[in-house]
Amino acid sequence: MTHDTTFHHGDPVAQTQPIVEMRDIEKHFGNIIALAGVSFDVRPGECHCLLGDNGAGKSTFIKTMSGVHKPTHGTITIDGKPMDFSSPRDAMEAGIATVFQDLAMIPLMSVARNFFMGREPTIGKGPLKRMDTAAMNEAAVEEMRKMGINLRGPDQAVGTLSGGERQTVAIARAVFFGARVLILDEPTSALGVRQTSNVLATIDRVRKQGVGVVFISHNVRHALAVGDRFTVLNRGKTLGTATRGEITPEALQDLMAGGQEIAQLEGSLGGTV
Amino acid sequence: MDTTGIIPDERLKREGIGARLIKRPELGAIAGVILVTVFFAITADSSMFTLSGIMNFMTPAAQLGILAIGAAMLMIGGEFDLSIGSMVAFAGLIFGACTVTFGLPLILAIPLTLAVAAGIGAVNGTIVLKTGLPSFIVTLAFLFVLRGASLVGLKLASGGSTQLRGVRDAVEGDWLAPFFSGDAFGPLFLWLAEAGLVETFKNGRPKIPGIPVEILWFIGLALVATYVLLRTPQGNWVFASGGDRTAASNSGVPVRKVKISLFMFAAMCGALVAIITVMDSGSTDARRGFMKEFEAIIAAVIGGCLLTGGYGSAIGAFFGAIIFGMVTIGLTYTNFDQDWFQIFLGGMLLIAVLFNNYIRKQVTGER
Numbered sequence: 062m063t064h065d066t067t068f069h070h071g072d073p074v075a076q077t078q079p080i081v082e083m084r085d086i087e088k089h090f091g092n093i094i095a096l097a098g099v100s101f102d103v104r105p106g107e108c109h110c111l112l113g114d115n116g117a118g119k120s121t122f123i124k125t126m127s128g129v130h131k132p133t134h135g136t137i138t139i140d141g142k143p144m145d146f147s148s149p150r151d152a153m154e155a156g157i158a159t160v161f162q163d164l165a166m167i168p169l170m171s172v173a174r175n176f177f178m179g180r181e182p183t184i185g186k187g188p189l190k191r192m193d194t195a196a197m198n199e200a201a202v203e204e205m206r207k208m209g210i211n212l213r214g215p216d217q218a219v220g221t222l223s224g225g226e227r228q229t230v231a232i233a234r235a236v237f238f239g240a241r242v243l244i245l246d247e248p249t250s251a252l253g254v255r256q257t258s259n260v261l262a263t264i265d266r267v268r269k270q271g272v273g274v275v276f277i278s279h280n281v282r283h284a285l286a287v288g289d290r291f292t293v294l295n296r297g298k299t300l301g302t303a304t305r306g307e308i309t310p311e312a313l314q315d316l317m318a319g320g321q322e323i324a325q326l327e328g329s330l331g332g333t334v
Numbered sequence: 335m336d337t338t339g340i341i342p343d344e345r346l347k348r349e350g351i352g353a354r355l356i357k358r359p360e361l362g363a364i365a366g367v368i369l370v371t372v373f374f375a376i377t378a379d380s381s382m383f384t385l386s387g388i389m390n391f392m393t394p395a396a397q398l399g400i401l402a403i404g405a406a407m408l409m410i411g412g413e414f415d416l417s418i419g420s421m422v423a424f425a426g427l428i429f430g431a432c433t434v435t436f437g438l439p440l441i442l443a444i445p446l447t448l449a450v451a452a453g454i455g456a457v458n459g460t461i462v463l464k465t466g467l468p469s470f471i472v473t474l475a476f477l478f479v480l481r482g483a484s485l486v487g488l489k490l491a492s493g494g495s496t497q498l499r500g501v502r503d504a505v506e507g508d509w510l511a512p513f514f515s516g517d518a519f520g521p522l523f524l525w526l527a528e529a530g531l532v533e534t535f536k537n538g539r540p541k542i543p544g545i546p547v548e549i550l551w552f553i554g555l556a557l558v559a560t561y562v563l564l565r566t567p568q569g570n571w572v573f574a575s576g577g578d579r580t581a582a583s584n585s586g587v588p589v590r591k592v593k594i595s596l597f598m599f600a601a602m603c604g605a606l607v608a609i610i611t612v613m614d615s616g617s618t619d620a621r622r623g624f625m626k627e628f629e630a631i632i633a634a635v636i637g638g639c640l641l642t643g644g645y646g647s648a649i650g651a652f653f654g655a656i657i658f659g660m661v662t663i664g665l666t667y668t669n670f671d672q673d674w675f676q677i678f679l680g681g682m683l684l685i686a687v688l689f690n691n692y693i694r695k696q697v698t699g700e701r
């Protein structure tokens with residue numbers, strides 16, 4: 062496997078202040094310890110990849126960042142100020158947008174209504190304040206087109222979309238609202254080749270606009286294509302953070318598999334993993 | 335939905351108006367109204383569809399419909415309230431006590447009654463949301479609690495009887511009374527009678543003195559609820575909260591607030607029915623609103639609400655309630671036995687649920 066140099070990576074980001082900084086985050090669900098002290102930060106204009114095996118705690122971790130879970134221990138600071146999100150809405154208002162692994166879509170509702178759910182644009186004043194449905198429809202179709210998907214119509218119910226189309230709605234929505242931090246939890250798992258490269262290109266584009274991107278993936282190629290830094294989680298703990306160029310794809314892949322050698326496996330499969 | 339400015343896609347078959355309409359949740363109820371109208375046009379005495387006949391069935395339809403709109407909004411938001419029937423009795427007691435026992439003017443008695451109802455709705459909602467128990471079981475408990483409290487309270491307020499009289503005298507002459515009791519547009523109907531445009535008695539008075547206020551409340555509420563559901567962000571939140579609570583919350587919808595507000599709204603609909611009917615009859619009793627929670631839910635389901643939430647319409651519940659009113663009253667205009675009503679009710683519910691299930695599959699393209 063070779064380095065993917067499709068995208069131009071920004072200057073070293075080490076000097077800039079992080080937008081979001083998470084310190085020693087622990088999350089317990091009853092007697093289950095999902096996170097046992099994870100530290101992580103995102104800086105403006107970088108793509109920080111969060112990698113790890115199934116059940117490592119990646120989704121749980123980003124959910125504490127996006128206000129879904131309250132951490133059991135640990136602190137979250139935004140621009141150096143301590144933050145205590147009590148709902149995903151709070152996190153959104155702080156400029157953090159998330160594509161959840163389960164996408165957070167309502168199948169019975171139209172694409173346009175899903176796209177703006179919770180943040181509907183309005184026109185009119187006072188009691189006549191109402192949803193700007195025309196703007197919603199146009200924006201939904203337009204944003205989807207930018208991601209390489211031509212919708213049949215903005216009033217199509219999300220339940221009738223294909224898995225990849227649905228995933229693209231979630232990504233387009235997050236990109237549209239992700240003012241400062243964009244969190245993507247396995248956004249490309251159901252996408253076609255063209256849509257995947259579109260998503261990677263979008264990550265690159267918003268990064269250049271100064272947005273901090275948190276990218277979760279099981280695909281080393283995708284991670285290496287856009288990542289500036291790589292943090293590996295294993296069994297609720299960080300195995301460490303590597304900067305782009307510091308680490309070989311092979312070493313990263315081994316880390317992602319929980320530190321176990323998958324070289325033998327790779328050998329037996331003819332190096333296709 | 336407005337789709338101007340969006341280029342049509344070649345992968346879309348041109349949808350006939352029929353296919354498009356069938357995806358509207360209220361279609362079933364509208365079809366039902368037409369069906370029932372045709373049925374009674376054939377079988378019932380022709381006086382059923384005169385102006386006074388229409389007022390005759392629209393009055394009970396409106397009283398049920400106000401509840402049904404509250405129930406429908408709550409169902410779209412993914413919850414049930416089985417206590418709204420008992421709430422009518424309990425709010426009737428509160429209202430009766432305010433006006434008769436404490437002699438409060440309506441400007442205080444009405445907001446107080448609505449506030450008590452809203453408070454109980456909020457308690458219902460908070461228990462459901464905090465415990466994660468199904469709203470079905472929590473509000474079933476309140477169905478009994480409120481009915482019992484109405485009985486106990488009435489005995490206390492009236493000194494041993496389960497009826498509290500004297501409301502009419504107590505509210506006599508109150509400037510707010512015409513908004514909640516009697517008929518509206520009286521002078522208009524007098525004028526229409528003089529012009530010979532409406533039926534009159536021999537002495538020249540119009541046969542119907544005006545439009546009963548509950549009908550106006552009913553229509554007004556249906557319009558406002560429909561507007562809120564389809565055109566405001568809050569309406570979008572109701573659909574989202576009912577469709578998938580976690581997904582809605584993760585997308586920034588304040589699900590808890592939405593659901594508690596809906597519980598409060600449904601309870602206040604019960605209180606409004608209580609205020610109107612108690613002022614109309616001049617007394618309140620513990621049987622008020624008996625079984626109305628079920629009828630309201632049935633009207634909402636006939637109106638296209640899914641029992642699982644996230645789909646439905648207020649205008650559908652509006653027509654669902656009209657079907658109810660037409661059938662209950664309409665049977666008296668026919669030679670049929672009144673007791674057919676129950677059979678009709680069950681049959682209608684079954685058809686509505688089957689129809690809604692089919693529609694949902696059409697809309698979601700369920701595979």
Ligand SMILES: Nc1ncnc2c1ncn2[C@@H]1O[C@H](COP(=O)(O)OP(=O)(O)OP(=O)(O)O)[C@@H](O)[C@H]1O
Pocket residue numbers: 090093094095113114115116117118119120121122162
């Ligand atoms: N709500 C919950 N209650 C109990 N345990 C939970 C809960 N959420 C997550 N966990 C546990 O926490 C651990 C981490 O889960 P998480 O979803 O964060 O993994 P992940 O790294 O995202 O995995 P994947 O790559 O499969 O998406 C799992 O063992 C899971 O069982």
Ligand SMILES: [Mg+2]
Pocket residue numbers: 119120121162246
């Ligand atoms: Mg995950």
